[in-house]
Amino acid sequence: MAAGAAGGGVTSDTYKAARPWLLLPAWSVLALLSLAPVLMMLVYSFLTKEFRGGVIWEFSLAAYDQFFFDRGLFGDEPPKIQWTYLAIFWRSIWQAGSATLMSLLIGFPTAYFIATRPARQRPVWVFLITIPYWVNLLIRTVSMKFLLREQGPLNDFLLFTGVIDSPLQIVNTNLAVQLGLFYSYLPFMVLPIYAAVERYDFALSEAAADLYASKWTTLRRILLPAIRPGVIAGCILVFVPSLGSFLAPDLLGGARNFMIGSLIEEQFKGNAGNWPFGAATSMILLSMVLVILLLFARQQARSENRGRG
Amino acid sequence: MSETRAQNAIDVQGAVKRFGSFTALKNISLHIRDNEFFTLLGPSGCGKTTLLRIIAGFEEVTDGRILLYGDEIEALPPNRRPVNTVFQNYALFPHMNVLENVSFGLEMLGQAKAAARARAGEMLELVRLEQFAERRPAQLSGGQQQRVALARALAPQPKVLLLDEPLSALDLKLRKAMRLELKHLQRETGIAFVFVTHDQEEALTMSDRIAVMSEGELQQVGEAREIYERPRNRFVADFIGETNLLEVSVTGSADGSSRCRLDGGQELTCDAVEGVEAGAHVHLSIRPERLFTSQEPQRADVLTGTVVENLFTGTGISTIVALPDGPTLTVRSSNSERGSKRIIAPGQECCINMEAGAGRLLID
Amino acid sequence: MAQGKLDIRSYRGFRALTFLCLVILYAPLVVVTVYSFNDSNSITTWDGLSLRWYVDVFTGPESAKFKTAAVNSFVIAITAATVSTVIATLAATGMIRAGRFRLRTLSFGLISLPLMVPEIVTAVATLIFFNAIALERGLLSIVLAHIVFCIPFAYLPISARMQGIEADCEQAALDLYATRRQAFTRILLPLMTPGIVSGFLLAFIVSLDDFIITNFVKGAGVETLPTAIFGAVKRGIQPNIMAISTLLLGVSVVLVTLSYFVSKSDSPK
Numbered sequence: 006m007a008a009g010a011a012g013g014g015v016t017s018d019t020y021k022a023a024r025p026w027l028l029l030p031a032w033s034v035l036a037l038l039s040l041a042p043v044l045m046m047l048v049y050s051f052l053t054k055e056f057r058g059g060v061i062w063e064f065s066l067a068a069y070d071q072f073f074f075d076r077g078l079f080g081d082e083p084p085k086i087q088w089t090y091l092a093i094f095w096r097s098i099w100q101a102g103s104a105t106l107m108s109l110l111i112g113f114p115t116a117y118f119i120a121t122r123p124a125r126q127r128p129v130w131v132f133l134i135t136i137p138y139w140v141n142l143l144i145r146t147v148s149m150k151f152l153l154r155e156q157g158p159l160n161d162f163l164l165f166t167g168v169i170d171s172p173l174q175i176v177n178t179n180l181a182v183q184l185g186l187f188y189s190y191l192p193f194m195v196l197p198i199y200a201a202v203e204r205y206d207f208a209l210s211e212a213a214a215d216l217y218a219s220k221w222t223t224l225r226r227i228l229l230p231a232i233r234p235g236v237i238a239g240c241i242l243v244f245v246p247s248l249g250s251f252l253a254p255d256l257l258g259g260a261r262n263f264m265i266g267s268l269i270e271e272q273f274k275g276n277a278g279n280w281p282f283g284a285a286t287s288m289i290l291l292s293m294v295l296v297i298l299l300l301f302a303r304q305q306a307r308s309e310n311r312g313r314g
Numbered sequence: 315m316s317e318t319r320a321q322n323a324i325d326v327q328g329a330v331k332r333f334g335s336f337t338a339l340k341n342i343s344l345h346i347r348d349n350e351f352f353t354l355l356g357p358s359g360c361g362k363t364t365l366l367r368i369i370a371g372f373e374e375v376t377d378g379r380i381l382l383y384g385d386e387i388e389a390l391p392p393n394r395r396p397v398n399t400v401f402q403n404y405a406l407f408p409h410m411n412v413l414e415n416v417s418f419g420l421e422m423l424g425q426a427k428a429a430a431r432a433r434a435g436e437m438l439e440l441v442r443l444e445q446f447a448e449r450r451p452a453q454l455s456g457g458q459q460q461r462v463a464l465a466r467a468l469a470p471q472p473k474v475l476l477l478d479e480p481l482s483a484l485d486l487k488l489r490k491a492m493r494l495e496l497k498h499l500q501r502e503t504g505i506a507f508v509f510v511t512h513d514q515e516e517a518l519t520m521s522d523r524i525a526v527m528s529e530g531e532l533q534q535v536g537e538a539r540e541i542y543e544r545p546r547n548r549f550v551a552d553f554i555g556e557t558n559l560l561e562v563s564v565t566g567s568a569d570g571s572s573r574c575r576l577d578g579g580q581e582l583t584c585d586a587v588e589g590v591e592a593g594a595h596v597h598l599s600i601r602p603e604r605l606f607t608s609q610e611p612q613r614a615d616v617l618t619g620t621v622v623e624n625l626f627t628g629t630g631i632s633t634i635v636a637l638p639d640g641p642t643l644t645v646r647s648s649n650s651e652r653g654s655k656r657i658i659a660p661g662q663e664c665c666i667n668m669e670a671g672a673g674r675l676l677i678d
Numbered sequence: 679m680a681q682g683k684l685d686i687r688s689y690r691g692f693r694a695l696t697f698l699c700l701v702i703l704y705a706p707l708v709v710v711t712v713y714s715f716n717d718s719n720s721i722t723t724w725d726g727l728s729l730r731w732y733v734d735v736f737t738g739p740e741s742a743k744f745k746t747a748a749v750n751s752f753v754i755a756i757t758a759a760t761v762s763t764v765i766a767t768l769a770a771t772g773m774i775r776a777g778r779f780r781l782r783t784l785s786f787g788l789i790s791l792p793l794m795v796p797e798i799v800t801a802v803a804t805l806i807f808f809n810a811i812a813l814e815r816g817l818l819s820i821v822l823a824h825i826v827f828c829i830p831f832a833y834l835p836i837s838a839r840m841q842g843i844e845a846d847c848e849q850a851a852l853d854l855y856a857t858r859r860q861a862f863t864r865i866l867l868p869l870m871t872p873g874i875v876s877g878f879l880l881a882f883i884v885s886l887d888d889f890i891i892t893n894f895v896k897g898a899g900v901e902t903l904p905t906a907i908f909g910a911v912k913r914g915i916q917p918n919i920m921a922i923s924t925l926l927l928g929v930s931v932v933l934v935t936l937s938y939f940v941s942k943s944d945s946p947k
Contacts, residue, residue, distance in 0.1 A: 014837075017845030018777030020858060027772030028785060030765045031829065035788045038826045042807035043795065049806050059809070111702065114695035121687045132938055137703040139880075139934040141887040143904045144923040147911050148706035151713070151920070156722040158709050191703060207687060214686050223686065249796030251890055256911065266798045273805060273894060280806070287802045294796055372849055392852040399853045405846030409868045419854030470854065 043291070050284035058278045068285035090268070090286070097264040100179065100254070101247035104186035105194075108243045111187075112194030113236070119195070120202035131199065138192040146252045149185050150176060153257070177259035185253030186243075193242035201235025202228075234308045241301050245294050265290050322381070323348050323474050323506035324369060329378035331364055331530075338364045340530040341378070346474070346508060347523075348383075351500045353509045355517040356527035357553065362510045363478060365527075369508065370399045370476050382473060393422070398467035399476040403483060404459050406451035412438065412462050413447040419470040437465040440499075457488045464496075468503060475500075477509045481516060493520050514554045518542060526550050548676050551599035558605075558643045560598045564675070567592055572675060574598060578639035582615050584673030597676045602646040604672035607633055607656055613667035619643065621658050631657060635666055707927060714920040721917055731921035740910075744922060747906040750817065751886055754902060758824035759832070759881035765825075766832035766881075767874055774840045775848070775866070792827040800827065801894035808895060815897035823895045824885045831884045832877035835941055839873025840866075872940050879937035883930050 020027065050068050052060040075087040119130040137145065152159050153175045160172040175181045205228065213223040229236070247253075251266030258264070265286065272283025324346040331339040338361045346352045354362040367373045369380060371392030380388040387395050398419065406415050416437050420430035438444045441461035451459055460480060467475055477496075481489045497520050500507045511517055517524050518538045526533040526541060526549070534546040545551035548559065562574035565581070572586040582598070590596055606612075607621070619635040622642065631654070633645045645666060647656050658664045713721060717728035735744055769789060773782065792800060804823045813819055847869065851861040889904035896905060903926055910919050 014774060014841055015776075015778050015782075016841055016843075017775050017848060019845070019848045019852070019861065020771055020776045023858075024772045024776040024779065027768045027776065031769035031772075031789060032785065034765060034825060035791060035829065038804070038807075038822055039791050039795075039800075040788070042803035043799075045807045045810050046799075046803040049810075111695060111699045114689070114692040115699040117689070118692040118696040128942070133700060134703070136931060136934055137707065139883050139887075140707060140927050140930045141889070141904060141923075143887075143889045143908055143911075144710070144927055145706060147907070147915065147919070147923060148710040151721070151915055152706045152709050154722075158713075188702060188706065191699065195699070210686050220686060220689065224689065246796065249798045251798050269798050269802060273802065283802060284806060287799045290796060291799045294794070294799075298794055370853060372852075392849070393855045393857055397853075399850070401846045401850055403844065403846060405844060405850040407847060407850070407865055407869075418851070418856075422851075422855035422860065466850075466854070 046284045047288055050281055050288050052281050054279045054281045058280060060280050068281040071282055072285055093263055093268050094265060097248055100182050100186060100264060101244050103183045104247045105240050105244045107183065107187040108191050108194040109240060112191055112239060113198055116195045116198035117202050120199050134192050134195050142189060143252055145189060146185055146256050149188055150256050153181055176257060179262055181257040182254050182262050185257040186247040186250060189253060190243040190246055194239040197235045197238035197242065198232065201232035205231050234305055237301065237304060241297060245297060249290055321348055322346060323383060325381035327379040329368060330376045331368060331373060332376045338530055342532055344525055344532060344535055346506055349504050349506055350522040351507045351520055353511060353517040353521035353524045354527060355511055355514060355524050357512055360527040361530040362527050366476050366478055366508060366510045370397060371395045396473045397476060398470060398472040399478060400463045400467045400480045402479045404463040406459055406462055408451055411448050411450055412443065415462060416466045416469050419466065423470055434469055437469045441465045456484050457492065460484065460492060472505065474506045474508060477507060479510055496520060526553065544674060545599060546677060548597050548678055551676055556602055558600045558602060560641055562596060562598045564590055564592050564594045578637055580617050582668065582673055584675060585671055587675040589677050590675045596678060599674045599676055600668060600672055602644040604669045605645040606647055606667050607645050607658055607664045608667055611665045615668040617666045618663060619666060621660050621662055621664055623660055624657055635664060710920050711924045714924040716917060721915055731917045734918045735921050738918060740918065743906060747901040747903045751902040754821050754824055755882045755885040757821050758828050758885045759878050761825050762828035762881045763832045763874060763878040766829055766836050766877055770833060770837040770840050774837055789833055790830050793830045797890045801891045804891060805894045815895060816900055819895045820892055823891050824888065828881035828885055832881040835876040835880060836873045839870055843869050876937045876941035879933050883933050887930065
């Protein structure tokens with residue numbers, strides 16, 4: 006009845022007068038230590054590199070030039086597209102996409118199964134899914150490496166059961182990186198889909214069954230469209246962090262399976278020591294992520310409107 | 315009626331409340347008397363809760379004045395108003411036990427803890443919950459929580475108690491029992507109660523006076539009986555109880571009576587209403603329990619029609635009668651021997667007899 | 679009822695896939711934990727149960743290094759979690775209990791910014807920023823960086839809890855003559871406690887676990903547990919690393935479980 010109090014997560018205006026003071030710490034810390042650094046990174050990407058790290062305060066397009074073009078846009082010969090770095094980006098997209106697909110194939114049935122448990126059991130299931138997420142990513146990736154090693158427990162198990170005759174070489178392959186990413190972010194796929202299925206009104210499925218739809222048709226034609234925002238959210242939550250990941254490709258992939266994260270890291274921590282190039286690569290990665298998130302936000306807003314319509 | 319300001323518990327003068335472009339209250343003026351059980355009644359969204367929250371101090375008026383026993387209070391924050399509220403969902407503090415809840419207001423007023431607790435104990439006795447003092451609110455039933463909320467709001471001895479649909483969360487039986495209890499509490503404490511509800515039965519049984527609201531406006535203020543029997547307009551007649559609304563044209567008035575003609579040509583006599591002159595096209599409200607059917611006319615005012623259906627409703631029988639030329643009337647008779655004898659089979663012609671004074675002309 | 683052929687909710691195979699999912703999630707953790715109790719010098723052969731690698735972590739040649747790293751990790755985590763929890767609690771009150779306002783969406787975007795920006799980008803940006811303002815890299819730089827990404831993790835459970843507390847509660851307090859400050863300290867804050875504790879624990883875990891950002895903004899010679907472990911793993915997985923990983927894993931699991939039960943306890947409804 007108090008028209009002002011409804012919706013949007015605002016539940017009262019009790020502390021209206023104090024609002025600026027309540028928000029000031031968060032605003033200042035985040036503006037200074039989250040927003041400003043990103044802007045500073047943008048600036049650095051247009052500066053000249055200094056050898057062995059750091060920058061010279063002189064405007065330069067060299068970083069972006071190096072990323073996209075061979076022999077330089079401003080050289081004597083006509084510019085050619087430089088494929089080295091684009092290939093790394095493409096591999097990152099491919100790896101992240103594969104991990105996302107794997108997560109979806111396992112995560113969707115899991116989320117669905119959990120959401121159809123009795124209401125009192127559900128929080129326990131959800132808790133079981135989330136625990137591994139809170140374990141140190143480094144430790145999880147190391148554990149994965151240990152498990153997948155040529156002489157590791159997985160190969161031991163497969164040899165023992167006779168599924169294979171000789172140990173599988175998984176570490177240092179694309180597959181190992183995909184498995185590592187899949188394992189790292191699997192809980193992110195389960196949770197939003199779970200939330201969507203839990204809100205889903207199963208009377209719709211009953212209505213479909215009543216109108217002669219088979220179970221799988223019902224799943225495809227009724228349930229999936231209804232929970233699509235949750236599925237998309239899950240895919241994004243897996244894809245985005247996979248895209249910029251560093252640990253999985255670094256520990257599981259080896260030198261031949263370089264991804265964006267490693268490329269960036271090398272500019273600051275490794276031998277390359279090219280800060281403007283690292284900043285430019287980070288900017289390109291960030292732009293990709295922001296575009297994905299923007300498309301996602303638009304899609305969510307649209308489906309929300311449809312739900313209300 | 316004397317309008318001495320000091321005698322009124324609350325004076326609302328020209329209160330307007332706007333939320334952005336939405337006007338929740340459109341120029342409301344009303345008086346709530348000392349020591350009265352006053353009810354704000356209306357459908358959801360009519361502005362009754364907004365008005366209550368304005369009196370409590372949770373909303374500011376956009377325009378207008380609010381007086382509490384003659385003092386202007388519209389600028390005071392809620393913690394400076396000697397007015398307490400019983401919230402719809404009770405709003406008991408879940409982390410405090412019952413006694414701490416009830417003594418909270420007294421402690422905030424600066425009373426020593428021991429004195430506050432002692433007074434809180436008395437309040438719990440008043441609502442017969444003294445044995446639950448140590449319990450947490452979550453360990454109480456809905457009805458008990460309700461009584462804690464009452465005790466908490468009454469403990470600081472407010473000048474006016476505000477109740478925001480306090481019974482709506484209870485089941486029907488408990489609700490009926492609480493009606494009585496509330497009424498008794500009001501008599502015992504002598505504090506003016508302002509009660510908000512959308513339940514007309516609740517309003518009729520409990521209130522000294524009722525204000526019917528709709529779309530941010532007062533429709534009618536008066537005693538329960540007056541509002542039920544002499545509704546001022548169509549909204550009030552329709553909202554309170556069940557009624558038959560007939561379109562009529564007034565053909566003439568004399569000696570405090572008006573003659574009105576229905577579309578089908580039949581005529582009735584009813585009390586004249588100020589503002590409804592001859593030639594007016596208005597609605598006539600007739601309560602179904604003030605009508606009865608018969609084969610032959612038995613009253614001065616009689617309509618004839620055809621029985622469509624007899625519906626058994628448990629306590630009574632509703633007979634639906636179609637008048638010539640369209641409109642249907644509902645006639646209710648009690649589920650008694652006398653009532654049952656009057657039942658006429660569907661399809662048959664019948665007379666509908668109207669008790670004197672049963673028809674009420676409405677200013678639209 | 680779940681097994682019936684008529685149950686339109688159940689799909690064949692979903693249960694099996696769910697168990698597969700749990701196996702995948704837990705197998706690596708279980709395997710590392712089991713092998714941390716291995717008596718062997720090599721990580722490949724199993725020589726029976728033993729605590730020797732745990733003893734090694736605390737008394738072995740690398741114990742001093744691990745001890746310093748652990749102290750650093752906990753000091754950083756406690757500081758970052760405390761500061762971010764205070765900031766998040768105030769911010770949640772400003773966002774949820776102070777009416778609507780024009781900058782609200784923007785504020786929420788700012789709070790969740792650290793979640794949206796890929797970690798490696800945050801790491802690069804923070805390193806560059808500290809370099810630009812000439813902030814010396816050491817414990818302070820790590821704490822500052824951690825506070826930022828801890829804020830959203832502390833904010834989420836706190837704001838969720840706050841949304842679950844009915845506004846009526848404070849209004850009742852105001853109605854009963856409490857000032858706004860009293861309504862905050864005597865009503866809202868006590869009711870918020872589980873959310874605040876849960877937020878603190880999550881922030882603590884996230885800080886304790888962080889590797890990428892720490893790795894960028896730490897100075898030479900300053901190590902936290904994850905950076906120390908990473909350095910060791912780069913030279914090859916050793917049994918003592920499995921033991922220390924298991925310890926860290928245990929801390930996370932215990933804290934998350936604690937956070938889960940705290941946030942479940944004494945629910946406002």
